[in-house]
Amino acid sequence: MNCVLEGNCVKAFGRAIHALSRIGEELWLDPMVGGPAASLLVLQLALRSVNAAHSAYACFLFSQLFFQHYSLGSASEQGNETVKCKLVIKSLLPLFRCLTSIERNVERCQISISTPSDRVTIQFFCRHDAVLHIVNTWWQCAPNSPSAFVIGITKTHSFRFQESEALQAVFASHSCPNVLQAPASRLLSDTVMHFPVSQEEITLSVTPLRLSLRNHYERGNVHMKIINTEISLPPDEFDAFQVGVDSDITFCLKELRGLLSFAESHCLPVSVHFGAAGKPVCFSVDNLVLKATVVLATLIDSESGGPSQSPETPAPTTPRCAGAAAPPVGSYDAGNSKPQDFPAVTELIASSQGSPIINPPALGQPCAAISASTMICSLLFRALSSEQEDAADDLPVLASRSDTEEEED
Amino acid sequence: MCLHFSTTMPLSTQSQAQDEQYVLVASLDNARNLSNILKAISFKDHAIFSATTNGLKVTVEDSKCLQANAFIQAEIFQEFTIREDLVGFQVTLTVLLDCLNIFGGSTAPGVSTALRMCYRGYGYPLTLFLEEGGVVTVCKIKTQEPEEPIDFEFCSSNVTNKVILQSESLKEAFSELDMTSEVLQITMSPSQPYFRLSTFGNSGNAHYDYPKDSDMMELFRCTKTQINRYKMSLLKPTTKALALSCKVSVRIDNRGILSLQYMVRNDDGQICFVEYYCCPDEETDDE
Numbered sequence: 001m002n003c004v005l006e007g008n009c010v011k012a013f014g015r016a017i018h019a020l021s022r023i024g025e026e027l028w029l030d031p032m033v034g035g036p037a038a039s040l041l042v043l044q045l046a047l048r049s050v051n052a053a054h055s056a057y058a059c060f061l062f063s064q065l066f067f068q069h070y071s072l073g074s075a076s077e078q079g080n081e082t083v084k085c086k087l088v089i090k091s092l093l094p095l096f097r098c099l100t101s102i103e104r105n106v107e108r109c110q111i112s113i114s115t116p117s118d119r120v121t122i123q124f125f126c127r128h129d130a131v132l133h134i135v136n137t138w139w140q141c142a143p144n145s146p147s148a149f150v151i152g153i154t155k156t157h158s159f160r161f162q163e164s165e166a167l168q169a170v171f172a173s174h175s176c177p178n179v180l181q182a183p184a185s186r187l188l189s190d191t192v193m194h195f196p197v198s199q200e201e202i203t204l205s206v207t208p209l210r211l212s213l214r215n216h217y218e219r220g221n222v223h224m225k226i227i228n229t230e231i232s233l234p235p236d237e238f239d240a241f242q243v244g245v246d247s248d249i250t251f252c253l254k255e256l257r258g259l260l261s262f263a264e265s266h267c268l269p270v271s272v273h274f275g276a277a278g279k280p281v282c283f284s285v286d287n288l289v290l291k292a293t294v295v296l297a298t299l300i301d302s303e304s305g306g307p308s309q310s311p312e313t314p315a316p317t318t319p320r321c322a323g324a325a326a327p328p329v330g331s332y333d334a335g336n337s338k339p340q341d342f343p344a345v346t347e348l349i350a351s352s353q354g355s356p357i358i359n360p361p362a363l364g365q366p367c368a369a370i371s372a373s374t375m376i377c378s379l380l381f382r383a384l385s386s387e388q389e390d391a392a393d394d395l396p397v398l399a400s401r402s403d404t405e406e407e408e409d
Numbered sequence: 410m411c412l413h414f415s416t417t418m419p420l421s422t423q424s425q426a427q428d429e430q431y432v433l434v435a436s437l438d439n440a441r442n443l444s445n446i447l448k449a450i451s452f453k454d455h456a457i458f459s460a461t462t463n464g465l466k467v468t469v470e471d472s473k474c475l476q477a478n479a480f481i482q483a484e485i486f487q488e489f490t491i492r493e494d495l496v497g498f499q500v501t502l503t504v505l506l507d508c509l510n511i512f513g514g515s516t517a518p519g520v521s522t523a524l525r526m527c528y529r530g531y532g533y534p535l536t537l538f539l540e541e542g543g544v545v546t547v548c549k550i551k552t553q554e555p556e557e558p559i560d561f562e563f564c565s566s567n568v569t570n571k572v573i574l575q576s577e578s579l580k581e582a583f584s585e586l587d588m589t590s591e592v593l594q595i596t597m598s599p600s601q602p603y604f605r606l607s608t609f610g611n612s613g614n615a616h617y618d619y620p621k622d623s624d625m626m627e628l629f630r631c632t633k634t635q636i637n638r639y640k641m642s643l644l645k646p647t648t649k650a651l652a653l654s655c656k657v658s659v660r661i662d663n664r665g666i667l668s669l670q671y672m673v674r675n676d677d678g679q680i681c682f683v684e685y686y687c688c689p690d691e692e693t694d695d696e
Binding site: 153160 | 616
């Protein structure tokens, strides 16, 4: 794979890496072919990360249009042949540490993956002087202009990567009962700004009449010194406000902040798809050339504030096959009987491995056995504590790596 | 070292007779013009002072592989009197710097510490008279037998490759250098990549290539391709001198010895020089 990004896009790319670094320690770099419709040969580059607990996943998907130049290389007729690399985010972060100096100095950036040497190479072609930059632009417009007109420092970084199966999460966003869209303003960023940086989790409560965010702390850990913050927003603050199921979802705020600052810097509206507590919540932004998604697990907490669960939600007793108790909210809780019939999902990232898609029903008893401190459920992967050995098979797998049984912890 | 505090003896009232006992008297209205440049070479405890009629040279060495020299010409000083051809002594540099900054090293405008540095000769301490806002401090620093600085026998005629760069561009590279790399490799060549800094760290390799024709490169004179590696730990101290400088000259001779010369402007706009010599890392062969 070989791609070239010009100036401003390098900054966006850097921001994506910053956002992904809030999620996990490793980054999956996945050049791919595909898109929503399999017939369209759309070239894309996906950057993904997942946290150690497998309760947060992020994906930045850049389309071909984002790049000045993008090619998969000679041995890549089908997506299956492209290399999927795993890199340590800590190695990449220093390259994009100072985004303002990137904006000022970097003319273009070239990223290439070399399979024989197992290396990813990132090259920055820097400009030295603003006046000379104009000259450079003229050069590049001229036909047959030399493609390497270097007027400043060229920085070449190469990293060893680990070849890895693609990371993917499957999230049935289109069938979520609750869909919000925050406008392309700083609405969500400004709202979460009121929570201290150390705040781990927040609870988002929604009814058709209002949305509120409050900080979450574990029950039994009531300290008199905690400052409780609650922010309410009326539906008219949002571009879209569809509440099918009143719900309170608690998720990790820290992992979301990266996406929110990305959205703010690109002036993009943020879409939120979620259901009842226990089901994952998906935050996403997109524009013509890129799409960013963060999927977070939410707490199952049967004690959470009163009648927050609507009667439609299935009783939390069946660990699996909730088909029988499927709520009218849709096929979201459909059993795993016919995975192949699952309709194409806009959030779905094309799986080159064709892993089965399993919908997670609400988690029941197995989760009740988990101690309060590990109640983050609705895991994206087969990754639960060892106490759940038996239940592990029964627990829903939102996403899977095709032939992995061991966990990466 | 011992300190005397006195409010009754401004520097200017010292009598001429007292001066005659000193082999070296050097005065500065602003002690920072000395302390800043000494900070740039303060990577080891001891410094060798060597004064001639040309001025003061301060040398610091590390493990026989690295040597730093700071040159403060006689013209920089408000007074520079030397009664012998060569005056040499060794002091603990950290102590000297502490004394030069004894008034707190504040950077308030118009406020500076005045310095009068006096040395009677072999066996005597180095006496510093420091004054700020009417308060005078006298510091006497024990001197030691000066060690012989290493002579790297670096001469211009043996220089294979030389470039002069604007410090800004080198500062950028040095601030980003991968410190997990044990060595810094410097490639100088009349052909591509011309001038390249490379690191080989835990996560991967990095190369910084400087084009030969750009504003950053004030002089480019490379005759032969040379690739040399230098221990990162030895070169790390040079970043202090780089930070103070406006221009750097990078020269490598036919043995691979690296000479870095930094042009430093002091508070009053006067030019001083700091130079570093570094031996190549033993394990590499020149290509």
